[in-house]
Each structure stands twice: as C-alpha cells, then as structure tokens.
Amino acid sequence: ILNVEQSPQSLHVQEGDSTNFTCSFPSSNFYALHWYRWETAKSPEALFVMTLNGDEKKKGRISATLNTKEGYSYLYIKGSQPEDSATYLCAFPGNQFYFGTGTSLTVIP
Amino acid sequence: NAGVMQNPRHLVRRRGQEARLRCSPMKGHSHVYWYRQLPEEGLKFMVYLQKENIIDESGMPKERFSAEFPKEGPSILRIQQVVRGDSAAYFCASSPTGLGTEAFFGQGTRLTVV
Numbered sequence: 237i238l239n240v241e242q243s244p245q246s247l248h249v250q251e252g253d254s255t256n257f258t259c260s261f262p263s264s265n266f267y268a269l270h271w272y273r274w275e276t277a278k279s280p281e282a283l284f285v286m287t288l289n290g291d292e293k294k295k296g297r298i299s300a301t302l303n304t305k306e307g308y309s310y311l312y313i314k315g316s317q318p319e320d321s322a323t324y325l326c327a328f329p330g331n332q333f334y335f336g337t338g339t340s341l342t343v344i345p
Numbered sequence: 346n347a348g349v350m351q352n353p354r355h356l357v358r359r360r361g362q363e364a365r366l367r368c369s370p371m372k373g374h375s376h377v378y379w380y381r382q383l384p385e386e387g388l389k390f391m392v393y394l395q396k397e398n399i400i401d402e403s404g405m406p407k408e409r410f411s412a413e414f415p416k417e418g419p420s421i422l423r424i425q426q427v428v429r430g431d432s433a434a435y436f437c438a439s440s441p442t443g444l445g446t447e448a449f450f451g452q453g454t455r456l457t458v459v
Contacts, residue, residue, distance in 0.1 A: 270447065279349075279436060279450035280388070325388065332401050333378060333438075333448065337387040 242336035259326030263307035270327040351451035370439030
C-alpha cells in the first residue's frame with residue numbers, strides 16, 4: 237500500500253483569495269500524478285495528469301506543479317470563487333490508483 | 346461519446362439480500378476501477394479489472410464481494426448477503442490504457458442497506 241497524503245484536510249477562504257494545497261507521494265517508481273476535483277453529489281472530474289518533474293499545468297485559474305524528486309505536487313487556485321468549492325483529490329497510479337483523502341475547499345462569498 | 350454510466354443510481358436492499366451494481370465504461374476503455382466511499386471518508390480502492398481479467402482486487406473484502414468485467418457488457422460489482430456496513434457510494438472509473446492515463450468516473454451508485 238502506498239501512502240498518498242494531502243494537506244490541509246479542509247480549507248475555508250474568502251472569495252477572491254488565492255490558495256494552494258499539497259499532495260505528497262512516494263518519490264520512487266514515479267509514473268504519474270493525477271489531480272481530480274470532486275463536487276458534492278457529482279463524480280470526480282479529472283483536472284490534470286502530470287508526468288514530468290518540474291511540470292506545471294494550468295486550466296483557467298487553477299494550476300499545478302510537480303516535484304517528483306521530493307515527492308510532492310501543489311495545486312494553486314488564483315482568485316477563488318464560490319464555484320471552486322469542492323474536494324480536490326490527488327491520485328498516484330501504482331498497482332491501482334492510490335487516492336489521497338482530499339482537501340475540502342470552501343470559498344465564502 | 347457517453348461518459349461512464351453506472352446504474353442504478355440509488356439502490357435499497359434489506360440485510361441479507363444481494364446487490365448488483367453495473368458500470369458501463371466509456372467507449373474504447375478496457376480498464377475499469379471500482380471504489381467505495383463510506384460516510385465521512387474518502388475514496389477507497391476496491392478492484393481493478395481489464396476485460397475478462399481481475400488485475401488487482403486487494404481492496405475488496407474477501408467475503409461476499411465479487412467483481413467481473415465480461416467480454417461483452419458492463420462490469421458488475423456484486424455484494425452478497427448485504428449488511429448495514431455495506432451502505433456507501435460505489436464509484437467506478439474507466440480508462441483506455443491503464444493507470445498512466447486519465448480515468449473518468451461515473452456518477453456512482455448509492456447503496457442503502459435497511
């Protein structure tokens with residue numbers, strides 16, 4: 237069993253604030269790192285698949301960076317909006333997808 | 346191209362009955378993963394299947410639970426003699442070529458055991 241950890245567990249920010257959270261994963265035998273966004277009562281939606289050390293990916297106001305040598309990825313949200321409220325999951329493919337427990341983000345209008 | 350389809354969306358079973366959950370992957374996807382979300386918890390891996398083969402079932406309880414992904418038709422997660430502790434949301438995801446590629450999730454089946 238691989239250990240994929242996310243922090244913080246939950247986060248409350250004001251609308252307009254920028255925020256970031258972390259996913260830590262084993263640095264050995266790295267293959268890829270996935271980020272998902274999971275809104276309540278919906279299914280997880282893929283945000284990014286990151287494969288290269290130093291990778292930076294962006295989708296609108298959301299971006300992610302990857303450090304495979306030290307085993308972490310950051311997800312950044314610039315100018316948070318209420319519709320960004322969701323749980324953000326990272327997943328590390330090994331023999332299966334190992335999911336972190338997620339960071340629950342609430343953006344307060 | 347329809348997304349991953351799971352049915353039923355909601356399933357109520359009495360203790361001791363059987364529950365069958367279906368997952369139709371996206372067209373062209375031959376890899377299916379099943380996850381369970383217990384109340385107040387995150388996604389927990391159950392089983393990973395590729396057409397007609399179970400690749401990894403390390404997350405699936407050894408008793409009462411089974412999964413299949415036949416050559417034709419949807420993947421089925423079967424829970425025999427359900428107990429209250431089986432009440433959870435069950436999600437499946439599919440991908441075209443395995444773990445390095447993006448996985449797409451279905452809407453989930455919410456199982457309630459009464």
